[in-house]
Amino acid sequence: MKSRRTFLALSGAAAAEAALLTYGMRSRPAAAAESKAATSASGKSAKPASTKSAADQPFGVAMPISPVLKPTHSNHHTDYYDVDIRPAGVEILPGLTTTAYTFGGHFPGPTIRARSGRTVKVRYHNQLEEETNVHLHGGHTPADSDGHPMALIAPGGYRDYTYPNKQEGTALWYHAHGHGTEVVHVYLGLQGMYIIEDEHERHLRLPSGEYDVPILLRNIAVDSTTGEMILGDPNDRPIVLANGKPRPHFKVAARKYRFRLLNGSNLASFTLSLPSGKVVQVGSDGGLLPAPVERSAFTISSGERCDVVIDFSQFPIGTQLYLNEATAGAILRFDVDRHAHDNSRVPAKLRTLAALPPATVHRDVTLSFDFSSEVPSADINGKSYDPERIDFTVKRGTTEIWSVTNGDTEYGIHHNFHMHLVQFRVLDRDGKPPTADDAGRKDTVPIAPGETVRLEATFTDYLGEYVYHCHVLEHASFGMMATMNIVE
Ligand code: C2O
Ligand code: CU
Numbered sequence: 001m002k003s004r005r006t007f008l009a010l011s012g013a014a015a016a017e018a019a020l021l022t023y024g025m026r027s028r029p030a031a032a033a034e035s036k037a038a039t040s041a042s043g044k045s046a047k048p049a050s051t052k053s054a055a056d057q058p059f060g061v062a063m064p065i066s067p068v069l070k071p072t073h074s075n076h077h078t079d080y081y082d083v084d085i086r087p088a089g090v091e092i093l094p095g096l097t098t099t100a101y102t103f104g105g106h107f108p109g110p111t112i113r114a115r116s117g118r119t120v121k122v123r124y125h126n127q128l129e130e131e132t133n134v135h136l137h138g139g140h141t142p143a144d145s146d147g148h149p150m151a152l153i154a155p156g157g158y159r160d161y162t163y164p165n166k167q168e169g170t171a172l173w174y175h176a177h178g179h180g181t182e183v184v185h186v187y188l189g190l191q192g193m194y195i196i197e198d199e200h201e202r203h204l205r206l207p208s209g210e211y212d213v214p215i216l217l218r219n220i221a222v223d224s225t226t227g228e229m230i231l232g233d234p235n236d237r238p239i240v241l242a243n244g245k246p247r248p249h250f251k252v253a254a255r256k257y258r259f260r261l262l263n264g265s266n267l268a269s270f271t272l273s274l275p276s277g278k279v280v281q282v283g284s285d286g287g288l289l290p291a292p293v294e295r296s297a298f299t300i301s302s303g304e305r306c307d308v309v310i311d312f313s314q315f316p317i318g319t320q321l322y323l324n325e326a327t328a329g330a331i332l333r334f335d336v337d338r339h340a341h342d343n344s345r346v347p348a349k350l351r352t353l354a355a356l357p358p359a360t361v362h363r364d365v366t367l368s369f370d371f372s373s374e375v376p377s378a379d380i381n382g383k384s385y386d387p388e389r390i391d392f393t394v395k396r397g398t399t400e401i402w403s404v405t406n407g408d409t410e411y412g413i414h415h416n417f418h419m420h421l422v423q424f425r426v427l428d429r430d431g432k433p434p435t436a437d438d439a440g441r442k443d444t445v446p447i448a449p450g451e452t453v454r455l456e457a458t459f460t461d462y463l464g465e466y467v468y469h470c471h472v473l474e475h476a477s478f479g480m481m482a483t484m485n486i487v488e
Pocket of ligand 2 (some may be wrong): 367414415416470471473475476480
């Protein structure tokens with residue numbers, strides 16, 4: 001069976017190679033190893049000594065904050081935006097230009113700040129030479145604006161997406177979602193954050209404004225000579241970027257900050273901690289938790305968010321604190337460099353999560369690879385994704401419990417499960433209580449090999465076809481995706 005596993009790895013690499021050739025980039029697997037060695041040995045990219053500067057040192061570069069997108073116009077109930085999807089040269093490793101796919105030239109994309117109950121309409125112009133599209137991950141969105149994997153924007157064309165934002169305040173994200181191309185498009189940079197603010201939350205007085213900072217974390221492999229991204233082996237992406245930069249620093253005042261952490265990696269799961277400070281989690285995928293929870297470490301799989309508050313007032317000016325990732329090590333340094341007024345708070349009670357109505361439908365879902373034929377397939381309930389097939393028909397208004405199992409015990413392959421349209425609640429894992437990472441409203445959950453997670457969701461408002469899938473993009477693009485049709 002070992003050979004089949006090797007085949008899978010190779011077929012992934014072969015697909016990656018083909019993809020890179022398609023986009024005119026050279027795939028250099030050997031360079032990945034060199035780059036890794038250079039980065040981990042010296043902590044800086046390989047460059048001539050004469051060009052060394054502060055930027056070459058680990059934590060030498062400031063973490064950028066993606067610009068907040070400005071509406072082109074607004075009326076009483078709607079904000080309109082225009083965004084170009086286009087290639088752009090960006091700086092990831094100091095002094096080198098990396099070809100990225102971007103929203104408006106930004107890597108990662110600009111942040112969209114929306115308000116609960118107020119509509120956002122985005123016109124995405126596709127200036128790539130290939131089809132792509134955009135999905136609002138975690139959004140409660142009408143089907144024709146959901147970025148269905150087959151609803152693509154032609155090169156040179158545009159598409160309007162309508163987001164009613166009929167959901168509570170939370171940090172969502174938007175990313176490319178064309179079937180089979182999402183792996184490359186998201187990896188190359190088609191991802192950005194989308195934050196919904198609501199009135200209730202405003203009254204809580206959590207840190208806001210410049211003290212409410214979205215941080216998109218993701219891993220990547222970059223050729224340290226050419227600066228180009230290496231798609232290669234998804235398990236060999238040694239650099240973790242925070243808002244597009246490897247190991248940046250972020251200057252903070254000695255006060256409370258709110259950080260909206262997103263794992264925007266294709267595949268990797270991050271376990272994060274702040275060894276010398278306290279992290280208080282206030283929210284997860286679908287908004288605030290009922291109450292703040294102090295976390296010594298927390299795990300976010302591909303696509304998940306964690307909304308945290310860190311209080312830097314406990315540290316003297318000059319203190320440096322590291323955000324640590326279990327495998328990658330220190331990925332971001334906070335430099336406490338000034339005092340600032342702080343009238344924000346973290347109330348003991350954040351919101352009430354309404355109890356879900358009793359479920360009337362139960363479904364079983366199994367995610368697994370099938371290695372029994374020459375070409376392995378990535379399946380849900382034994383079937384690879386077919387956009388022509390409806391896998392589940394769901395009656396609008398129904399509350400359902402889905403028992404989702406990771407069937408890949410033999411090779412120990414990790415999956416995670418994401419549903420479009422709804423925010424669900426985790427009921428249990430293998431019959432045991434959910435973990436701290438499962439708290440609140442969720443749209444994505446990791447599932448260990450052999451594990452079964454029970455989820456409960458109520459399907460409201462919108463009709464039509466939505467997908468659910470493994471959020472390891474390499475698995476989804478291989479077919480680990482299926483369709484539910486919401487009907488009247
Ligand atoms: Cu974040 Cu269907 O995706
Ligand atoms: Cu998977």
